Amino acid sequence: MNPIFLTKLLALRHNQWLSPEKLVEIQTHKLQKIINYSYKNVKYYRQLFDSVGIKPRDIQNASDLMLIPISSRKTFQKQSPADMISKLISMTKCKKVTTAGSSGKPLTVFLQQEDFNRFGLTWARASLANGQRLFDKPVYIKFQPPPRFWFERLGIWKKNIISLMDDIDRKIKQLVQLRPQIIRGNAFELATLAHYIKKHDIKGISPGRIFSMGSLLDAKTRQLLEEVFHAEVFDFYAATEVGCIGWECPCHQGYHLNSDAVIVEFIRDNKIVAPGEMGRIICTSLDNYTMPFIRYDLGDIGIPDEKSCNCGRSLPMMKSILGRADDFFVTPAGKIISPSVIVNIVKNINGIQQFRLIQERTDLINALLVPSENYKEKNSADLRKTIKTIMGNSVTVKIELKGDIPQEENRKIRSLISNIKVEF
Numbered sequence: 001m002n003p004i005f006l007t008k009l010l011a012l013r014h015n016q017w018l019s020p021e022k023l024v025e026i027q028t029h030k031l032q033k034i035i036n037y038s039y040k041n042v043k044y045y046r047q048l049f050d051s052v053g054i055k056p057r058d059i060q061n062a063s064d065l066m067l068i069p070i071s072s073r074k075t076f077q078k079q080s081p082a083d084m085i086s087k088l089i090s091m092t093k094c095k096k097v098t099t100a101g102s103s104g105k106p107l108t109v110f111l112q113q114e115d116f117n118r119f120g121l122t123w124a125r126a127s128l129a130n131g132q133r134l135f136d137k138p139v140y141i142k143f144q145p146p147p148r149f150w151f152e153r154l155g156i157w158k159k160n161i162i163s164l165m166d167d168i169d170r171k172i173k174q175l176v177q178l179r180p181q182i183i184r185g186n187a188f189e190l191a192t193l194a195h196y197i198k199k200h201d202i203k204g205i206s207p208g209r210i211f212s213m214g215s216l217l218d219a220k221t222r223q224l225l226e227e228v229f230h231a232e233v234f235d236f237y238a239a240t241e242v243g244c245i246g247w248e249c250p251c252h253q254g255y256h257l258n259s260d261a262v263i264v265e266f267i268r269d270n271k272i273v274a275p276g277e278m279g280r281i282i283c284t285s286l287d288n289y290t291m292p293f294i295r296y297d298l299g300d301i302g303i304p305d306e307k308s309c310n311c312g313r314s315l316p317m318m319k320s321i322l323g324r325a326d327d328f329f330v331t332p333a334g335k336i337i338s339p340s341v342i343v344n345i346v347k348n349i350n351g352i353q354q355f356r357l358i359q360e361r362t363d364l365i366n367a368l369l370v371p372s373e374n375y376k377e378k379n380s381a382d383l384r385k386t387i388k389t390i391m392g393n394s395v396t397v398k399i400e401l402k403g404d405i406p407q408e409e410n411r412k413i414r415s416l417i418s419n420i421k422v423e424f
Contacts, residue, residue, distance in 0.1 A: 005117070005121075005151070008121055009121055009124055009125070012121050012122065012124075012125050012260070013125055013128065015260045016125065016129075016256070016313045016314065016315055017312065017313060017314065018314055019314060020314050020316075023259055023260060023314055023315070024061075024062075024259075026260050027062065027259050027260055027263065027286065028060070028061050028062070030260070030286040030287075031059065031061070031062060031065075031263065031284070031286060032056070032059065032060070033286075034284075034285070034286055034289070034292060034294070035056045035059045035294070036056045037086070037289060037292070038086075038292040038294060039055070039056045041086040041087050041088050042083075042084065042085070042086055042087070042292055043082075043083040043084075043087070044079055044083045044084050045292065045294060048068070048069060048071070049068070051069075052067070052068070052069060054067050054068065062263050062265075065263065065265065065284060065294075065295055066272075068294060068295045069295070070267075070282055070295045070296075070297050071293075071294070071295060071296050071297065072296075072297045072299075073099070073107050073297070073299065076107055076296075077107055081108070081110065084110075084291050085110050085290060085291050086289060086290060086291075086292070089112065089289075089290050091110060093112060094110040094111060094112055094290060095110075095111055095112070095113075095116075096108050096109070096110060097109050097111060097240055098240070099239070099240045099241065107240075107241070109240055109241055109291055110290055110291045111288070111290055111291070112290045114289070114290075115287070115288050115289070115290050116149075117149075118243070118261070118287035118288075119243035119244065119287065120149060121261075122243055122244045122258045122261045122287075123238075123243070123244045124157075125258075126236060126244055126247035126256075126258075127157075127211070129247070129249050129250075130209065130211070130234045130247070130248070130249065130250065131209060131232075131250070132157070132181075132182055132209070133181075134156050134157065135155060135156065136157070136180075136181040136182055137158065137160065137178065137179075137180050137181055137182075138157065138159060138160065138180055138181065138182040138183070138184055138211075139159075139160045139161075139162055139174075139175065139178055139180040139182070139183050139184065139207075140159050140160070140161050140162070140184045140185070141162045141163075141164055141171070141183065141184065141185030141186075141189055141190070141193075142161065142162075142163070142164055142184075142185070160174075160178050160180065162174050162175070164185075164189060168192065168193065168196055171193060172193065172196065172197065172202060172205075175193075175205045176202070176204045176205060179204065179205075180207050181207055181208050181209065182207055182208070182209045182210075182211060183207045183209075183210050183211070183229070183231075184210075184211040184212075184213070185211075185212070185213075185214070186212070186213060186214030186215040187212045187213075187214070187215045187216060187217040187218075187221055187235075188215045188415075189215075190210060190212060190221075190225055191221045191224060191225065194224050194225055194227075194228040194229065195224070197228050197229075198224075198227075198228050205229060206229060206230045206231070207229055207231050208230075208231050208232070209231050209232055209233075209234065210225050210226075210229055210231045210232070210233045210234070211234050211236060212225070212233055212234065212235045212236065213235070213236040213237070213238055214238075216321065216323055216339070216343070217233070217235045218343065218347075220347055220348075222235075232250075234247065234248045234249075234250075234252075235247070235248050235255070236248070237255055237302075237318070237321055239283070239298055241283075241285070241288075241293050241296060241298075242262050242283045242285040242288065242293050242296070242298075243258075243261065243262070243285070243287065243288075244258060244261075245257065245258060245262055245264060245281075245283065246258065246264075246318050249309060249311045249313065250311070251309050251310045251311045253307075253309045253310060253311075253317075254305050254307075254309065254317045254318055254319050254320070255317065255318040255319075255320075255321070256309065256313055256315040256316075256317065257315055257316045257317065257318055258315065259315055259316050260286070260315075261285070261286055261287050262283050262284065262285050262286060262287075263283065263284040263286065264281060264282070264283055264304075264316075264318070265279075265281075265282040265283075265284075265295070266278075266279030266280070266281060266282075266302060266303070266304045267279050267280045267282050268280060273304065275304050275305055275306035275307075275319075276303060276304075276305070276306075276319065277303065277304075278301050278302065278303050278322055279301070279302065279303075279304070280297060280299075280300070280301060281297075281298050281300045281301065281302045282295055282296065282297055282298070283295075283296050283298055284296070300321060300322075300323065301321070301322040301323060301328065302318050302319075302320065302321045302322060303318065303319040303320050303322065304316070304317070304318055304319065305317040305318060305319035322339065323339035323416075327339040327414065327416045327417065327418060328418060329342060329357075329359050329365075329391065329416065329418050329420070330359070330362050330418070330420045331362065331391050331392050331395075332362045332363050332391075332392050332394050332395065333392060337390060337391065339415070339416045341390070342357065342387075342390060342416060343415050343416065345386055345390065346383065346386060346387075346415075349379060349382050349383050349386060350372075350374065350376075350379055350382070351371055351372055351374055351375035351376055351378075351379030352369055352370070352371065352372060352375070352379060352383065353370045353371060353372040354369070354370040354404075354405050355367060355368065355369050355370070355383075355405075355415060356368040356405050356414065356415055356416070356417065357387070357415065357416050357417070358416075358417045358418075358419070359416075359417070359418040359419060359420055360419055361419075361420070362395075362420060363394055363395050363396060364395070364396050364398070365387060365391070365395060365396070365397050365398070366398050366400065367383060367384075367387070367397055367398065367399045367400070368400050368402050368405055369383070369399060369400070369401050369402065370401075370402050370403065370404060370405055371401055380399045380401075383397070383399065384397040384399065
């Protein structure tokens with residue numbers, strides 16, 4: 001293995017056991033470096049800093065980040081790529097990757113191999129912590145193939161790719177043929193495969209480990225995946241823009257945040273929330289020098305945790321991910337309802353194979369349902385009653401039965417969509 005890569009990986013693995021104070025010291029050093037670099041070399045950040053009268057010297061630690069305005073995906077989409085990329089880097093040397101675009105138009109992100117390598121190190125730390133061995137054979141179920149690394153030519157962590165756009169029979173056939181030790185994919189897609197495997201009593205797919213990412217993993221889905229795949233399930237939280245943000249370890253007590261690679265703020269009403277409270281997730285990547293992301297709003301809602309994990313790692317913890325801000329529903333009385341609450345309740349209604357709930361107004365929800373073989377009209381009545389119980393009796397629920405709920409190309413599966421703007 002490349003000695004430089006190995007040295008960096010060993011250092012990163014060592015970091016997770018350092019004292020919180022030492023981790024903050026590493027984080028602060030990297031933060032000051034990326035702030036200075038971005039101000040000098042990225043037109044967007046120079047203009048952003050100048051617009052509010054701050055200089056790099058004003059950002060001495062993570063708490064000073066509050067001085068910098070938050071940037072959103074929509075903000076980035078309005079900019080010229082040349083204004084978002086370091087002037088020291090040629091766009092012709094970059095690879096363009098797109099975000100999932102679950103809340104609208106995908107964002108194009110420019111990365112160099114060095115960025116992929118840095119992201120790969122944090123992924124490697126989390127994967128090793130969860131039992132992945134050097135010569136395990138992982139299968140990735142993805143829209144777009146992940147980057148290849150030089151060590152894959154040696155058979156180390158050589159990726160096998162199954163396209164998310166393949167039909168389910170082809171996916172199953174490939175899984176049976178490949179017999180992977182690890183399957184990586186979004187929770188919704190993994191659950192769809194698990195239901196199919198269980199229904200058709202398919203044998204020969206027992207990976208040992210499932211790495212879930214890209215969509216919310218609830219307790220019921222976790223149990224299904226463990227039962228069908230005979231595997232331990234680990235959930236990861238990541239984004240194309242900033243790489244791996246957080247991950248479960250074998251203790252399954254929350255998500256270890258990669259604070260030496262990305263700074264995560266939980267914001268509500270422009271303030272840092274207290275542990276145990278939900279807040280909008282704002283990220284600052286410490287490793288992306290091609291197209292920096294400083295105080296970048298991922299559009300997700302999470303809950304920070306002040307408790308330490310029993311594993312002994314000192315990385316800060318996130319208790320849970322509640323979903324995208326765009327997926328939260330609002331009752332006519334103004335109460336905000338987490339998507340995980342609605343999804344977990346609706347999933348227990350009989351006769352529904354798949355669903356998508358769209359909140360058009362606070363008092364109107366359109367429900368698209370794919371009925372299962374044992375569907376009865378009572379199931380629609382149960383759904384309507386359930387939604388009214390959660391949202392209020394004044395809410396109208398329009399139900400439409402569908403043969404399928406199409407998956408939009410290059411987008412995450414969404415069970416809930418809200419057209420009501422929720423402020424966090």
